[in-house]
Amino acid sequence: MTELPLLTWLLVVAALVVGILAGHFGWGKRWPTSLKQLHPDYLTGLDYLVTEQPDRALDMFLKLMDANADTIETHFALGALYRRRGEVERAIRIHQNLLARASLAPEHREQALLALAQDYLRAGLLDRAEGLFQQVSEVPRLRASALDALRLVYERQHDWQQALGCYRQLARIKAAPPPMVAAHYLCELAGLAIERGDTAEARRLLREAREASVPFPRAALLRAQIAERDAQPELAVRLMRHALTESPVLLQDELPRLLNLVQPESRDAVLTELVAQAEARDFSELKRLVFAAIAADLVEAAPLRGSIEKVLSQDATLQSVWQAGPAQYERTAHEIGALLAHADKFRCNECGFSGRAFYWQCPACHAWDSVEAYALVKLN
Ligand SMILES: [Zn+2]
Incomplete structure (x- = not known):
């Protein structure tokens, strides 16, 4: 609750005000001219929010919203906000509360099932999410959302065959990623x-x-x-x-494997080609090649020496180390290699997750092909 952005809560409160006013007074009727006309429990709920007692506030709002059927959209808005904030248990309570209503219209029941399944997915309760998404995928108007979410469930379970199956069903209804x-x-x-x-x-x-x-x-x-x-x-x-x-990002891990495959007498020719290719693109690509070469202990390879000197003398962070010892090229390059060995080498463009291992799918935000080569060198 403490890190809750003010704007988010203003939106929640605005949604509640609109929902509750609509419920109490009806869209076509006259709206109250002052807060005094609001239900006293609503003001108590606001008070709990202000005094940072979110669960008591939620109890109060759920009790209020139970009183009438016109506030359903407010339930969905509030549930989605909680889920987005990672407060999944509260989102689950809201959606279960909705589903417990005997009078809930079928379209709202289906929407609540989809929302609850999304809560389960967010909470990592994959089996429960899978069952609900399968159920909701039978509803034509929700089929694309349910299948796409089901695809994500199978991704998390590393059930690639099923994920591919969902992808193909989505492609048939022109809703595939x-x-x-x-x-x-x-x-x-x-x-x-x-x-x-x-x-x-x-x-x-x-x-x-x-x-x-x-x-x-x-x-x-x-x-x-x-x-x-x-x-x-x-x-x-x-x-x-x-x-x-x-995909030059692969150099970091694959350069040693590539060089193992070439005949020793062809190694310099391959390195020369890689340097020419990187030079023809841009400095960041040359930097990737140089970092990969240093990590692979290739500082003494003749075709790379010029590029290593160029990158170390021009890189904003490494310049200071390089200035200390360009005359002792090998020692400095090895020192930088030791720094790089402890640095994060990859970072996700989508969420900023960084680590030493390369992933085709970011382990934090699950985006595909979002990981970039990166070297965060901490100099003492
Ligand atoms: Zn990510």
């Missing part, structure tokens, strides 16, 4: 097929992923894994180069 999402489900399934050694099935799924979304670097990386297993290193290198060109 971007094709990239389906391609990720197919890649998840392909990854599982690779793990159990079923490369034929994995290749079929990856073909389907590439057909769903082009370009799709994740599919190329998984296909490279299969090529590597099948002792086709040249094909694996080609596929990895393709994936890294499409």
Whole structure:
């Protein structure tokens, strides 16, 4: 309650005032000219809000709203606000309270079931959410919302086959998210097929992923894994180069694997090409390559030296370390490598979550393809 933005509560209070006035007096009737005409319990409820006793306030408002059937939209508005704020138990109480009404109209009952299912999803009660969303998905006007939420339930459960099933049902009613999402489900399934050694099935799924979304670097990386297993290193290198060109964020994790696949005598040629490619784009891409190279202990590789010097001398944060020792290139580069080893390497563009591991789907906000290469170096 303490961190509640004033504006949010003003909105809640405004919604309640409108709902309760409409309920008490009817839209067509004269509205009261002063607060004195309001139900005294309503003012008590406001008092609880002001004195930061949210549960007592909620009890009071629920009691008031029970008194008439015209305040249903206010219930939904208040429930949605609580859920958005993460106060899921209160949202659940509101929606269960609505569902307990014998007189609730069928369309409101369906809407309340959908809202309650969303509360369960937010609370992580996935089994309960799944059952309710399945039930609501039978209602034509709520089908798209319920199926899309059901898709999210299956994502959380890592049930990729079911998630893909929901995606396809959504596509049939033209309500599907971007094709990239389906391609990720197919890649998840392909990854599982690779793990159990079923490369034929994995290749079929990856073909389907590439057909769903082009370009799709994740599919190329998984296909490279299969090529590597099948002792086709040249094909694996080609596929990895393709994936890294499409998605340079992958360099951080994949550069060592790429270099393991190339013949030792070809390593410098590959690095030279990667440098040229990054230089042709922009400084941030060169920085990604340099950080990946330092993390992979490549500071002594001749094709990278010029780029490493360039990035370390121009980067706003690392300049101070670099100025201390450009004459001792290797020692300074290794010191920076030690700093980078403890730094977060990836950050989600959507929610700001950061960590050392790369994810195709952000573990915090569940957005796909939202993680960017990032190095937060803390200098003492
Ligand atoms: Zn996120």
